[in-house]
Amino acid sequence: MDKTVKALLSEAGRTFAEEAGIPLKDQPGALFKLLVLANLLSTRISADLAVAAARELFEAGGGTARGMARLDWQQRVDALGRAHYVRYDESTSTRLGDMAELVLDEYDGDLRKLPLKAERDIGRAKELLEEFPGIGPVGADIFCREAQAVWPWLRPYLDDLTLKGAERVGLPTDPKRLADLVKDRDLAQLSAALVRVAKDKKLADQVAKA
CATH class of the missing domain: 1.10.340.30 (Hypothetical protein; domain 2)
Structure with a gap:
């Protein structure tokens, strides 16, 4: 499971805010x-x-x-x-x-x-x-997933789309168990990565195989 999380963050963990500068x-x-x-x-x-x-x-x-x-x-x-x-x-x-x-x-x-x-x-x-x-x-949902990086009271913000991504790569679909896999400061990155694999089966397969 740790390998999957590392691959997930490495391959797809850049937040959308970061991408937008x-x-x-x-x-x-x-x-x-x-x-x-x-x-x-x-x-x-x-x-x-x-x-x-x-x-x-x-x-x-x-x-x-x-x-x-x-x-x-x-x-x-x-x-x-x-x-x-x-x-x-x-x-x-x-x-x-x-x-x-x-x-x-x-x-x-x-x-x-x-x-x-x-x-x-x-x-x-x-x-x-x-x-x-x-x-x-x-x-x-988009705003809260990203804003949890700076608003700790939102954490963990793992909505249905992120849980769909978790299921695709074999990670827990219980929000608390899923959140426990990373440090609080990495939850926004984890959420962004899970959204990407939820929407991209090829990427999900790539992460799952890593």
């Missing part, structure tokens, strides 16, 4: 960028395109709630287009603008206030996340 910290800018990424990953489009789109938006100035709100609709569409995130570019541009405005209105641009508002209750936190345009249950 987000040095994840408990800071307003980093948390907003993660929310943007969760929004983009929620759409029926490849993770690679979503990550590329996030990078383009951040480069254009949309790396904070205020910066995203300052970009006009066409500037957001253009950034999405440069990443070839074109199928949902117009609706996504609208959602990102509305999301930024809500972060400003409800949290003064600082998502560190969300745990306080949720009283560090995971269910309530997910409800608050789903109030953002473009963030549904899938987006809330």
Whole structure:
């Protein structure tokens, strides 16, 4: 089992935040960028395109709630287009603008206030996340899986998709037993890796054989 976990982290353990160039910290800018990424990953489009789109938006100035709100609709569409995130570019541009405005209105641009508002209750936190345009249950799961790297009260956040990945590579499907296989600081990486193998049978077979 230890060999499987090591192979899993080695082959697929890079978080989606890392791929998008987000040095994840408990800071307003980093948390907003993660929310943007969760929004983009929620759409029926490849993770690679979503990550590329996030990078383009951040480069254009949309790396904070205020910066995203300052970009006009066409500037957001253009950034999405440069990443070839074109199928949902117009609706996504609208959602990102509305999301930024809500972060400003409800949290003064600082998502560190969300745990306080949720009283560090995971269910309530997910409800608050789903109030953002473009963030549904899938987006809330994405955000929480990654945010557990900096918000210890979320740990272990291992949702149904991560458990599906665990089953594919022969790891425990009980969240507590699965979490006990790694250190707390590695749970976000483990979650990202399990999501990848849940979606990619070839990768799962590669990890299982390692």
